[in-house]
Amino acid sequence: MKAKVYVSLKPGILDPQGKAIQHSVELLGFDGISDVRQGKYFEISLADTGEPEAARESVSRMAREVLSNPIIEDYRVEIEA
Amino acid sequence: MKFGVIVFPGSNCDHDAYHVISKHVGQPVDFIWHRDTNLDLYDALIIPGGFSYGDYLRAGALARFSPVMDSVKKFAASGRFVLGICNGFQILCEAGLLPGALIRNRDLHFICEHVFVRVETSDTPFTNEMERGSVLQLPIAHAEGNYVCDDQTLATLQQDDRIVVRYCDRNGEITKAANPNGARDNIAGICNRKRNVLGLMPHPERACEDLLGSSDGRDIFRSLAATLAAVA
Numbered sequence: 001m002k003a004k005v006y007v008s009l010k011p012g013i014l015d016p017q018g019k020a021i022q023h024s025v026e027l028l029g030f031d032g033i034s035d036v037r038q039g040k041y042f043e044i045s046l047a048d049t050g051e052p053e054a055a056r057e058s059v060s061r062m063a064r065e066v067l068s069n070p071i072i073e074d075y076r077v078e079i080e081a
Numbered sequence: 082m083k084f085g086v087i088v089f090p091g092s093n094c095d096h097d098a099y100h101v102i103s104k105h106v107g108q109p110v111d112f113i114w115h116r117d118t119n120l121d122l123y124d125a126l127i128i129p130g131g132f133s134y135g136d137y138l139r140a141g142a143l144a145r146f147s148p149v150m151d152s153v154k155k156f157a158a159s160g161r162f163v164l165g166i167c168n169g170f171q172i173l174c175e176a177g178l179l180p181g182a183l184i185r186n187r188d189l190h191f192i193c194e195h196v197f198v199r200v201e202t203s204d205t206p207f208t209n210e211m212e213r214g215s216v217l218q219l220p221i222a223h224a225e226g227n228y229v230c231d232d233q234t235l236a237t238l239q240q241d242d243r244i245v246v247r248y249c250d251r252n253g254e255i256t257k258a259a260n261p262n263g264a265r266d267n268i269a270g271i272c273n274r275k276r277n278v279l280g281l282m283p284h285p286e287r288a289c290e291d292l293l294g295s296s297d298g299r300d301i302f303r304s305l306a307a308t309l310a311a312v313a
Contacts, residue, residue, distance in 0.1 A: 069182055071229070
C-alpha cells in the first residue's frame, strides 16, 4: 500500500517562493497565470494490511503531527491499494 | 546558577552562547547533547541558532522530536528559563512552547545584517534590566524569520504584553521599512504566557562585544542573570 500526502500553505499565508516561480514562468512566455503556490509532496510506502481506512487514519495523524505545521499548512492524504 | 546550551546536529551558535555565558555572565555552563534528557542541574537553557537537522521539512520541525525536547517541555513547565535564539525560536514554535510559526522571509533571501529592535516590555526575566522602549542593535541571520500567527493569537500576545522585541529603525520607530523579513506586526521575539520562555530571531549572543559591532545583546543576558540571582 502507498500513501500520498500533499502539504500546501493555507490560503492567505505568504508564499514568496511561489511568487518567484510564477515570475520565472511568466518570463518564459506562459501567460494567463493568476497564482502559483508551492507545496510539498510525500510518498509513504506502507505494509499491505488490506485496511485502507486504518492506514488513512494513521497517515493523517502523521501528516497532522509531523509532515505539516497546522498553523500555516493544510494537508491531503490519498491511499493507493 | 547554572546554564545549559542544547546542541542538536546542525546547531552552530552553541559555542557563541557558551562563550557569552562563561565570559560575560561569568557563570558555569554545559553543552547538552540533544540525546541527553536529564536537565535537573540547570536553571536556564539556551536553544541556540543554527540549522538543526539541516532545516529538513521545516526549520525546527525535526529537532522537536529529539529526546531532549520532552525534558525541555517539563523544564519550561517547572518555571525555569528557556531562551531560544533564531533556530531555537523556530524549534520552540514547532514544539508548541510558543505560538505561531516562522516562515520564509518576505523577499526570499537569507538575511545576514545588523538590525534594530525595540524592547516592548521590561516585564520578562530576559528584559527586566532594560527600560521599555530601549533600542538594541543586534544581528540577524536567517531565511525563515517571518513570524506569522492568526488574528486571535496576535490579539492575545498584545493583550498579555508578550511581544518582547519588535523590529524598528535606529530611532525606535516601528516602520515597515525597518521590518527585514515581513514578520507580522514587526515581531522579532515573543514570550509564553508564564513569561519564562523567550524566542527571538536576532542573535544577542553575537552582540556582546564592541569588536563585533555591538554589545547591546549583553543586556538580555544581564537581565536573565539578575533574575536568576534574585530567585536563587
